[in-house]
Structures are given as structure tokens and as C-alpha cells.
Amino acid sequence: MTPALGILEIQGLAPTLAAIDAMEKAARIGVVQCELNDLLGVVTKIVGPTAAVEAALAAGQAAATQCGAPSVKAILRRPDPEARKAIESPPTFNPLIQQEVVFIPHDSPREHASEEPTMAAENALALGFIETQGFTAVFEAIDTACKAANVQVVGKEKLGGGYIAVIVQGELSAVRAAIDAGRQRVEGLGKLIAAHVVARPSPSVLALLPRLS
Numbered sequence: 001m002t003p004a005l006g007i008l009e010i011q012g013l014a015p016t017l018a019a020i021d022a023m024e025k026a027a028r029i030g031v032v033q034c035e036l037n038d039l040l041g042v043v044t045k046i047v048g049p050t051a052a053v054e055a056a057l058a059a060g061q062a063a064a065t066q067c068g069a070p071s072v073k074a075i076l077r078r079p080d081p082e083a084r085k086a087i088e089s090p091p092t093f094n095p096l097i098q099q100e101v102v103f104i105p106h107d108s109p110r111e112h113a114s115e116e117p118t119m120a121a122e123n124a125l126a127l128g129f130i131e132t133q134g135f136t137a138v139f140e141a142i143d144t145a146c147k148a149a150n151v152q153v154v155g156k157e158k159l160g161g162g163y164i165a166v167i168v169q170g171e172l173s174a175v176r177a178a179i180d181a182g183r184q185r186v187e188g189l190g191k192l193i194a195a196h197v198v199a200r201p202s203p204s205v206l207a208l209l210p211r212l213s
Helices: 013-026 050-066 081-087 135-148 172-186 203-208
Strands: 004-011 030-036 041-048 071-076 126-133 152-158 163-170 191-198
Touching: 004 013, 004 050, 004 081, 013 030, 013 041, 013 050, 013 126, 013 163, 013 191, 013 203, 030 203, 041 050, 050 071, 126 135, 126 172, 135 163, 135 172, 163 172, 163 191, 172 191
Parallel strands: none
Antiparallel strands: 004 041, 004 071, 030 041, 126 163, 126 191, 152 163
16 A cells, blocks of 8 residues: 655754654654755655554644744645655755755655654663754854753754754753753844754654764
8 A cells, every 4th residue: 555645844954853753753654855945944754654644744743833933734645656756856965055955864764664663762862953043143052052061063954044953962951951041042143943852862863963074
């Protein structure tokens, strides 16, 4: 049976990663890929049984809303093979922004999601995301965050329109303290898009993290 294809488009990278975490924890789905666009958005494509995809999309949209990010979702219950040629994209490098714009998890998606999702139990470290519109705000925020608690910066990603997300990791209490401190520093320097903590990141979140070069 052809699995359903779920689509969730969210404004901002940090809310997208929070939504992916929520989706994988809510239902047995596979994350196919994430794709950036020039309007500050990230579209995530997931597959699985229809009921699982519906549950995952609802959880993902709720997580995006909690982060204060606009989102839109859709489900293709029996996607046409020809249509998937346009829906799914190969790894793509955008020379204008000098970075990849299509992210595919290291592990292939669980098309039928027959097994229990393996939550990253071995990964005891929490993740924290700070995303702003404007470099000054995110630089000040991440400096404040790192000074406030023992965390490590593990990734940075730029979207269109001046959106920049920085990801930190560490013990849960430290990440919470760091993100709280960083969030407060943004005021007056730029627009806060999202400040979010994931206690036990799901496998696809870990596989999709933008890495520092």
C-alpha cells in the first residue's frame, strides 16, 4: 500500500526542528527531507500510514504554534508517482547563499513505519535553538547564552530574509538557562523568531542538524 505523504511548511528553522521532534514522538512516520525556500520557510515532508501522518502533522503544527511560528499542512493520501518527482528534491546547493537548501536525514525514511521509532535514548544531551531576524541579535543572544551556562554551539543555519538559527547542546538544565538568557538579550537588537529547548531530540532532528564547518 502506498504510504501517505505529509507536508508541513513552517516559518523558521528552529520551529521546524521542534516540529520534527514532536512529529516523530507522536507517531510512526519517516522524515523524507526538509527544503528551504526564499520566503523564510522550511517545508518538511514525511511518510507513513495515513493515520500516523495525520497525527504527526497535528503534533508538528502544534509545536510550531507553541514556538510562535506560522505554518500550513497538507496530506496526500495516495501521492501520484509522477507528482513526487516535483515534491521530492535531490540534495541541492544554492550558490547565492552558499549552502545546501535540501536536507535529507542520514537514515532512509521508514516508508511503512513498521517498527517502533528509536528515540535517541543514548543521546542524553538536550538541544536549544535561538533564531532571530538579524545577525546582531543572534550573535548577542548566543554569546549571552554561552556565558550563562555550560553549553556547546553545534550548528548555525541562514535562511532568506535575514533569518539565522544557532543550535546549542548540553545538559537539559544548562540548555534551558542558556536559551532563557539568550532570548532576553534579543530584545531591542532584532526580531526573535524562536527560542526553544528539546529535551530528548528525535533521530531525524539529530540527522538534520546543520553543522558548523
